[in-house]
Amino acid sequence: MTVSIWQQAHQKREAAYDVIVVGGGIVGCSTAYWLGRRAPSLDVALLEARTLGAEASGRNAGFVLQGTHADYRTDVERYGKRTARRLWQFTRENRDLLAAELRGSAFSWRADGALVAAGTAEEDERLRTSLPHLRAAGAPAVHLDAEETNDRIGASGFHGSLFVTTGAAVNPLHLVQHVAAKSGADVHTQHPVEHVRWGETGAVLGTPDRHFRAPRVVFALGPALPELVPAVSSVVRSVRAQMLATAPADAVRIPVPVYSHRGGFYVRQREDRRLLVGGGRHAHRAAEETSRDATTPAVQATIERYLHTHFPWSPSLGIEQRWSGTMGFSPDGRPVVGRVPEHPEGVFATGFTGHGMGYGFRMGRLLADLVSANETPEALDLFAASRFEDPDAKQAGAAPDRSRPTDS
Structure with missing residues (x-):
């Protein structure tokens, strides 16, 4: 300036x-x-x-x-x-x-809870066995099976989840x-x-x-x-993250933030019904160890594949925006x-x-x-x-x- x-x-x-x-x-x-x-x-x-x-x-x-x-x-x-x-x-x-x-x-501010979803059966077992430790720490969490998890967020393919009532x-x-x-x-x-x-x-x-x-x-x-x-x-050290935003969906289908695949992906639906989706870095670790602010076709494709796989109603939604940001690890x-x-x-x-x-x-x-x-x-x-x-x-x-x- x-x-x-x-x-x-x-x-x-x-x-x-x-x-x-x-x-x-x-x-x-x-x-x-x-x-x-x-x-x-x-x-x-x-x-x-x-x-x-x-x-x-x-x-x-x-x-x-x-x-x-x-x-x-x-x-x-x-x-x-x-x-x-x-x-x-x-x-x-x-x-x-x-x-x-x-x-x-x-x-x-929205304090409707958050869902930590399992992308694999092994991850669901980790979530389920962590529940006693969480409750001992005072965490208000419950385990949901695969059917309950997918029904709650209009999804497919999740193996179970922990619903934490204090997520926001x-x-x-x-x-x-x-x-x-x-x-x-x-x-x-x-x-x-x-x-x-x-x-x-x-x-x-x-x-x-x-x-x-x-x-x-x-x-x-x-x-x-x-x-x-x-x-x-x-x-x-500097690590890059990438995200995208879709066009508005026709209804609120994901009522709470979803954090899945051991933090590898995350998705939420805003009040305007747009979906915000990010992650995918675990499949491209070397490329994302950078301070450069730029999106890449490889990571963006990984994010879209996750979205369309687990939310089968989402492919009709256009992508309105893509972005990245660097974080300190x-x-x-x-x-x-x-x-x-x-x-x-x-x-x-x-x-x-x-x-x-x-x-x-x-x-x-x-x-x-x-x-x-x-x-x-x-x-x-x-x-x-x-x-x-x-x-x-x-x-x-x-x-x-x-x-x-x-x-x-």
């Missing part, structure tokens, strides 16, 4: 704040929101390189699910029962805070915009941070037109984080939170592994507490970057990811 000589005269070349949040997605906007709630006297700036929700937070399907990107049995096997339970409870808090704190009509869906872009508007922060869009200069009293962040100074900085970024904090490049599937190495006045959060809507609002509260409180926030240990410093934990975190994380 260029600035004329007339505009320049009215702009401060350097602005000072108490806290600067870098990143205008769900996590950054939520951090600004909770900073305003925790300490209304704080002068907070939110810097976004493009527009609010320009990246993953405005390109996903708007699922607000509980748990991680994987099924609960996988979480238990990977993290242990206690950690899996705490992760589920953290994301349940995220869902409940969205419902309690915000005006749902501003972002098309939103318009993700409107949610981000609403949270930012309610934060009370000074929102500066079209301000890409090009460099960070650390000093004894905090940091100066340089954008093409201005400098911003603050004693504390929060980096709420995905794959772009290493550009500003190179020391943490090992904890996040962590080494072990959990978000990563920490302090900037050698600069503890800076904190970062990244690596939401395609599940940012499930974590983001609650994560903003955690980051606000980390910045403004003298004590360690509750649940920080679930996401602490220090887990990768322990050789044993690092080895476990680097284990092959057998799940198929999505960008829902």
Whole structure:
């Protein structure tokens, strides 16, 4: 963005704040929101390189699910029962805070539950055997057999499912915009941070037109984080997701969000009866390990094949739009939170592994507490970057990811 000589005269070349949040997605906007709630006297700036929700937070399907990107049995096997339970409870808090704190009509809040559907008999067995663990964690879930599952969503070929009554869906872009508007922060869009200069009293962040100074900085970024904090490049990598939207169907046929094939596919029907469908990356992993924003015929064909196979009434619906988005994936599937190495006045959060809507609002509260409180926030240990410093934990975190994380 260029600035004329007339505009320049009215702009401060350097602005000072108490806290600067870098990143205008769900996590950054939520951090600004909770900073305003925790300490209304704080002068907070939110810097976004493009527009609010320009990246993953405005390109996903708007699922607000509980748990991680994987099924609960996988979480238990990977993290242990206690950690899996705490992760589920953290994301349940995220869902409940969205419902309690915000005006749902501003972002098309729907809380009719969600269906985790099995694409194979083996997956259905995993879902069914995870049910006791889920209920022990407080999850309101029931198992549906193949007939019940397919009847409920007008589908064919699913082997069973878990119906989770607390699943929800939103318009993700409107949610981000609403949270930012309610934060009370000074929102500066079209301000890409090009460099960070650390000093004894905090940091100066340089954008093409201005400098911003603050004693504390929060980096709420995905794959772009290493550009500003190179020391943490090992904890996040860029992965692309692709989606499509159909023309409106003649009726509401899919009443709740559907997440299937171990996160490999997902579909929902909007209020305007259009279907949003995404996934397919697990069949094209190498090609989708990229930061390039582009759709590909191969992945789009995989998504369409899924849609037409499991929803046999859908082939008559034309495809109105196709898009992609890049997300930050962590080494072990959990978000990563920490302090900037050698600069503890800076904190970062990244690596939401395609599940940012499930974590983001609650994560903003955690980051606000980390910045403004003298004590360690509750649940920080679930996401602490220090887990990768322990050789044993690092080895476990680097284990092959057998799940198929999505960008829902």
